[in-house]
Amino acid sequence: MSELVPGAHMPLPDGVLALRVPGRFDLCALVTGGGGKVTGDRDFVFYNQPSAPGVQLTGETLRIEPARLRAGASRVTVAISAADPGTPLGRLPVPVLGIADARGRVLARFTPSPPGPETVLLLAEIYRRGPAWRLRALGQGYADGLAGLARDFGVDVVEDTAVPPAAGPVPPPAPERVTAPGGPSARDGFLVPVNAARAAAGSRPVLTDARLTGAAQAHARAMAAAGRLCAEGADGVSVHQRVTSAGYAYLAVGEHLVSGPLTAQEFVAYCLRGERTRRTLHDPAFGHVGLGHCAAGGDIYWTAVWAAPLTRDGLARTEAEVAELTNRERARAGLPPLGADVRLAAAARAHSEDMATRAYHAHTSPDGTQPWDRAAAAGSARRTIGENIACGQRSPAEVVAGWMDSPGHRANILAPAFTHIGVGFAGGGPSGTYWTQLFGA
Secondary structure: OEEEOOOOEEEOOOOOEEEEOOOOEEEEEEEEOOOOOOOOHHHEEEOOEOEEOOEEEEOOEEEEOHHHOOOOOOEEEEEEEEOOOOOOHHHOOOOOEEEEOOOOOEEEEEOOOOOOOOOEEEEEEEEEEOOEEEEEEEEEEEOOOHHHHHHHHOOOOOOOOOOOOOOOOOOOOOOOOOOOOOHHHHHHHHHHHHHHHHHHOOOOOOEEOHHHHHHHHHHHHHHHHHOOOOOEOOOOOEHHHHHHHOOOOEEEEEEEEEEOOOOHHHHHHHHHHOHHHHHHHHOOOOOEEEEEEEEEOOEEEEEEEEEEEOOHHHHHHHHHHHHHHHHHHHHHOOOOOOEEOHHHHHHHHHHHHHHHHHOOOOOOOOOOOOHHHHHHHOOOOOOOEEEEEEEOOOOHHHHHHHHHOOHHHHHHHOOOOOOEEEEEEEEEOOOEEEEEEEEEO
8 A cells, every 4th residue: 555645646457446535524526627627517526416427426435437437537636625614624633535446455545734724625636647547646725615626627616604694784895906916026025924934933044046936937827727726737747847847956845836815925825824835835945946826717826836956965865864764663673774785776766766757656667677677787786675666755754654654665664684775866757756765685
């Protein structure tokens, strides 16, 4: 079983998939095509309309059979809201999405970052890539609830709201605000409150970087063209791929994808309200930022990209920290530490770079090479080879914790027979970060 993080991708088997979220949540699914919008009520599956071609909702479980979706469908987005309408999800236990195959075998689990004021959360999307279907973990929320969902997917919804009794004459509606944020004023309105918030949290200030700004602007335009928040535009390019294509190689990366705020100041205020979004804005690892926005259909789509540049020393420290955390886990289990192996490390880094460059996540590369092939090609003479891979995790601590929560990966880390380790990291690709551990004996 895989433990997914926001932005992680995984291939899906053929047949029926069961997606389950236990707890006090309402589960729903939105079926869309290339335009990212539903074609009508039949594309919205929820408790009052529990079925559509290829999708069936029963209690806490959505059963999805991609091959039976309506003609033209290429994506199913899975979302939750609180069972009590309007309740912020931050007041409930963090939702956990389980993904199982037709035989009931659990394939993966996704636990998003704890939500805050959001009342609707996009958990995952199942999408077609060529002839195959894949799943992407999302974890993106809407503080404006079903209104935000309707705006991005074109759904006609009515939220349950309490209407207070009238206490006097109804005031006239406030005048519509029309803004065109951009230029120096938008940048100042962004950096000044951002760096004030970072200073209060004890983090160094960030500087704008033209490459990040270009990537953020391109992604904001892609979201505006699609009419929805998305980590990957209709062109198939992710926000992280836009960053690397702009020539910025990074060691750490974070992003905010938001729609609704009218000014840069409102955007920053929104990011500071939620625990997860605030953590990214405060992250001391970041030194650079780029901000982009684009108006479409009466809405404004924002992208902020945060990053720390890749350096030789920084990469070595990151990979060494993964090895150190791995040896701590072995020590807790009473096992001897793994020694560093430069050949295994070279093979591990090359595999992470290859996954990021060719946009895949697998032990077998597109040209058919296996972990032992890569170790041998790097000059390793180790007779026994094991490999752990991961994508999407944003720090050594997060990736090692994810591996330890997965039985198969944990078994490699705690295998008594292994004596040496090599670690490789790469940034880029659809998931943003790629990690490889190669074990040898």
